[in-house]
Amino acid sequence: RKEVEQDPGPFNVPEGATVAFNCTYSNSASQSFFWYRQDCRKEPKLLMSVYSSGNEDGRFTAQLNRASQYISLLIRDSKLSDSATYLCVVRSNDYKLSFGAGTTVTVRA
Amino acid sequence: DTGVSQDPRHKITKRGQNVTFRCDPISEHNRLYWYRQTLGQGPEFLTYFQNEAQLEKSRLLSDRFSAERPKGSFSTLEIQRTEQGDSAMYLCASSYNRDYSGNTIYFGEGSWLTVV
Numbered sequence: 001r002k003e004v005e006q007d008p009g010p011f012n013v014p015e016g017a018t019v020a021f022n023c024t025y026s027n028s029a030s031q032s033f034f035w036y037r038q039d040c041r042k043e044p045k046l047l048m049s050v051y052s053s054g055n056e057d058g059r060f061t062a063q064l065n066r067a068s069q070y071i072s073l074l075i076r077d078s079k080l081s082d083s084a085t086y087l088c089v090v091r092s093n094d095y096k097l098s099f100g101a102g103t104t105v106t107v108r109a
Numbered sequence: 110d111t112g113v114s115q116d117p118r119h120k121i122t123k124r125g126q127n128v129t130f131r132c133d134p135i136s137e138h139n140r141l142y143w144y145r146q147t148l149g150q151g152p153e154f155l156t157y158f159q160n161e162a163q164l165e166k167s168r169l170l171s172d173r174f175s176a177e178r179p180k181g182s183f184s185t186l187e188i189q190r191t192e193q194g195d196s197a198m199y200l201c202a203s204s205y206n207r208d209y210s211g212n213t214i215y216f217g218e219g220s221w222l223t224v225v
Contacts, residue, residue: 004151043200043216044152087151094206095140095165097214099151 001026006088006100013078013107021103022072023088032091033064035073037084038102044087047073078107111135113217115201121223122191129187130220134203141184142214143176144200145169152200158184159206191224198222 006023013019025033033050048055050062050071061074071088088100114133122128134141139160144152155174156166160181170176173191178184188195198219204212 008149041198041221043218045216046213089151095142095157095159096154097152098154101149101151 002100003027003092003098004088004090004100006103008101008103010104010106013105015078015080015107015109017078017107018074018076019078019105020072020074021086021105022070023100023103025069025071025088025090025098027090027092027098028066028069030069030090030092031094033062033071034089034091034097035060035062035071036087036089036099038087039084044099047086075105078105080107080109083107113201113203113215115199115217115220117220118218119221119223121225124193124224125190127187127189128191128222129185130199130201130222132184132186132201132203132217134183134201135205135215138203138205138215139181140204140206140214141178142202142204143184143186144202144216146198146200146219147196155186188222191222193224196222196224 035047036044037047038044048057050064054063059076063072085102087102090098116131142157143155146152158178173189176186200219201217202214204214
């Protein structure tokens with residue numbers, strides 16, 4: 001079983017729509033959680049950390065459910081520039097990141 | 110300040126040849142990581158260094174792979190006798206960690222390897 005599982009999508013949404021997707025992780029001892037964004041043939045870039053209480057960063061909202069080992073990302077008022085692959089990332093110890101395979105989002109005009 | 114830089118960005122090689130990638134981390138970052146990413150997958154951890162010490166190697170890192178960070182600054186990843194299955198993007202990342210507390214990891218733009 002993979003450490004981090006994500007729905008690959010693709011999610012194809014119109015501009016202005018809300019899109020949400022999630023991931024699950026297998027290691028209950030995982031310490032930290034993140035969403036990274038990756039554009040085609042580019043490196044992953046940190047989008048936001050995910051905290052137990054849930055957190056927002058502008059149009060992006062992340063939630064963590066430790067009991068269910070589940071992380072979600074919601075994007076409000078989607079922009080064309082939000083089109084990318086979103087990687088769910090879990091830090092299982094002090095140095096190692098485990099990545100999901102990514103969820104592809106395409107925002108259309 | 111420059112970010113993590115990797116060289117070469119693209120490499121096409123024939124099966125059986127050796128290739129070497131170089132990574133220059135963000136200056137003063139004491140941790141350096143190597144990941145590998147294939148199409149449709151997320152990056153997979155290969156190995157990491159704390160200063161010049163290589164502290165963990167993934168099972169993905171077969172005997173044909175070797176990584177070094179001789180002076181705790183830049184790092185090299187060498188693949189010997191390349192196979193077609195080695196075709197991937199090799200990502201280097203770095204972070205600054207004090208007292209073994211986690212910190213933001215910054216990725217380089219990656220080195221694309223195609224083995225023909």
